[in-house]
Amino acid sequence: MSSIGSSNVGFQLLKKSGWKEGTGLGAQEQGRLEPVETRVKNNKRGLGSKEPKPKPVVNDDVETAPKRHKQDVPSTKRAKLAAKRIRKMQEEEKRAQEKEFEIAFFREFWPENV
Incomplete structure (x- = not known):
């Protein structure tokens, strides 16, 4: 990760509030030194998901899964x-x-x- 530049609005606001570059944001300066990494999420799953939803397995065996007519199952x-x-x-x-x-x-x- 890289640190944010001095032209960044967030950087400027932190400087105004008394933050010193290279220190954490906590009360005892124990917080993160680098910004949280972001990534674009293109799927419709939750924020914590990493893999796409698996496709359902279709069982083509006639004996175990008899064919149903479209009219029978709404x-x-x-x-x-x-x-x-x-x-x-x-x-x-x-x-x-x-x-x-x-x-x-x-x-x-x-x-x-x-």
């Missing part, structure tokens, strides 16, 4: 999308009922305004 993606649509419809219905209640309430107490 797609999880389709099921999730359907559940999302149902939730949205239920939310819209709930909002409509609340609006109807609000309108009925105002009509009962302030009929001239509605």
Whole structure:
């Protein structure tokens, strides 16, 4: 690793706060002497992961894994999308009922305004 240059904004801020070059950042100057190394993460796994996710093993043995028809096993993606649509419809219905209640309430107490 290399140390940060004196033109770096972080370096300048540390100097203003009383830090001396070549010393650690801790109370007794026991902290890191070099900046933390960064790297670009291009996969969708967690920050600590180093290897790409292994691909699932496909078992082509007919005896142990009988063929399934597409109609027999619903797609999880389709099921999730359907559940999302149902939730949205239920939310819209709930909002409509609340609006109807609000309108009925105002009509009962302030009929001239509605």
